[in-house]
Amino acid sequence: MDPLTILTSTITLVQAISSTYDVIQHLRGLPNEFKEVSRNLPLAQDTLGLARYQLQGRALDESAKKAIQPFVVGCEEKAKMLQNIFEKVERGMQNARHGSVFESYRTSLLPLGKAHRVEILMQGILGDLDRLATNRLFRTATQSQMTQLKDAIDQLSKVKSSVRDSDFEGAGTNATQNNSSGARGYQYVNSSQGQQFNSGGGKQFNAHSMTFVQSSEDYKRRTDIIQALYTSPYEDRKNRNPDRVPGTCEWFIGHSLFQQWRESESSSMLWVSANPGCGKSVLAKYLVDSVLPTMTPRTTCYFFFKDDFEDQRSAKVALRCILHQLFTQRESLFSDKIVKRFEDYKAHLENSSFGELWDILVMASQEKDAGELVCILDAFDECEDREREKLAQALCKFYGTKNNVNLKFLVTSRPYDKIGRGFRPLNIPGLPLIHLKGESDTEISNIAREIDIYIEASVSRIREDLHLKPQEE
Template sequence: MTDRPQANYERSQHNSFKGSETPEALCLRSLYTPDYESYKSRNPSRVEGTLGWFLGHEKYRQWLQEQRSSLSWVSADPGCGKSVLALFLVDELEDRQSEPSATVCYFFFKGDNEEQRRAEFALSALLHQLFTAKPSLIRHATKDFESKGDNFTEDIGTLWRIFTSATADPDCGDVIIIFDGLDECEVSTREKLIDSLALSYAVSANRTIPTTRDTSLKFLLTSRSCGSIERRFRGLPIIRLRAEAETLAIGADIELVVNSVAEELRHMCGLTELERARLRDHLVQDADGTCLWLSLAIEKPSDYGESPLKDVLRILNTPSNMDAVTDGRSRVPVGRYGSVAVYGYRGGGGYDIRRGHSTGSVIGADRIYEPT
């Protein structure tokens, strides 16, 4: 995707601060501790035609069109594209902002990275994005920075207070926040984050209304359906979208993803149309309602030749075990089939096969084809 005007503006502002030694410049740099931009890019882009059901969903439209502040929680089962959705929404919402007063901020939680799994890093990332887009707002953070130094970024209470003060500033304008993978946030900091969200809203009979803002502050959170998160949200009039209930829509999206993967393999391996169809049917059969089985790592090295379809099918014909988890497993090469590189995760008596550029969505294997 080409750089948008807002992204160019953010980089120019960041560079202008970087050349200065003012307290504002040092404060902004201290907030850039988490490399939130690369966390966003870890996730694959959506396949063309998918997620249309979400954009037209009444719950999403309600959240998007609400004139006042609103909080939406989107839950979904593993392997159903929550991070793909969040990535798409960040880009979609940034592209559709016609007025410079609307600022889109984001953070992608991930349990396998210490910086990506803690709420204080998420809040630092939000403040960095907000102050980059609206440089005058950094005045809300300089007092804490001057009194505490870089340590002010380690306290969730301080960061949240700065965030609420800055977003209530008349110069701030509307703000949209996307948090992806809230269930992967470390539990103690996640609880503090959710509690801070709850305390920042005054509950009326019909909706949540921030007590100090004239403009809107909208949060959209994604996670697995999680009892501990649901209990924390209890009592908040959030807009809840249960994607796990949208089985037909998600199933249609998965078929589009399968078709895309099969077509990519057809071009890379030189498969015939009949072979592509057989491969596509095989992937659909093993998908089992999620994208977990489609965790193939596809690379395009110039020094590998083509290989017959049977070798691709041998690696894909591994029996599925949808209960497999990748925690603590090491990434190992399994083999190459033409220009298709297949990787696995060692552990539990087998391997997990997964798409190399997607950080979730895995599947266990009871046996594996070892190339000679």
């Protein structure tokens, strides 16, 4: 199979493992290593999702496929083994003859060998993903995950197994056969006991085959929704704006209101206003790319409004693009419940309402592993009036109500009264506001210094373009 198909299969396996853990997690006596594995499943799924997203639409040559194939295949193989053990524990508890949860796990593990301990398999999956992340094909897509991967691998290496090494002595020799063609899955043979565990044959083959068909259908449902959410080339529109000049935007990053918003562990909103030409969009791009990039547990999404493009004037399009970014960066949040809500609402179709899309965003922020969700909206004043009013009302209602999520919005706009009135209803007084023109002598001085830096950089660039000598500037 090609790498993209294998990654998709592995994501399905990780989702299945997570679902099985949800069933067995409350069983008395479940070894602690199962909890440690579950704790790292969202990281694995998110990293797999980012890798798959990076591969979509790309034609890989044979050398590129050969470079990543061992890690992609290795990750899938270990995920299959891990799913097999989780399911054996679940099935074992459905039959009272298997005794305790620990004995069910131990009985399943001994014929396979030490390398099949669940924490070892999880460590191996993350190790393959770490090596995959260092490949040039994925370095951009998974850079933010690499630190978390290394930390997780280190923590798993310290997990104490509930099954002792001595328990494996005398358990028999094990042979592991990987049938790449003509058969499915793995075959484990214990020579001393004469037992055979075949996850790809007999009834188990049928079970896995059914799962594969269902997963293919589920993948199509999810892919259709994701593709339909991509209604504007939001990244290209962001990148139309120039990069900041080094040394600029620093006074804003150090501003107490921005720091307070950034460090908040609960939902909060910040409004940034400035006159035309003051660098709002440059600042917004800098925040997205450098200051607030997606990095577990934070996920950053954005939309740059622009009234000269029809698809950049709509709040509904903005929400679709934000949801597209959210679910491609954090596949673990694209839960069955979210998929069902999309299908109930048909929110991925052209006739979806603003309210339906907004409800799904809030719903995603309420997922148990959502973490911190940051949404940056640039040039809010260039959004179509009626849709802007709807979005402003939704923001005010959300932030005017107590909630237990961490959904943050940073909105930039020109300092128009209509924007201020929309953001300052009675139920949300005291909305933090930063004027880029500065409010104090110190701020004005800092801004003036950054303007000088920008002018100097611009003059130098013009000099280089025109090949001028220093005295000719």
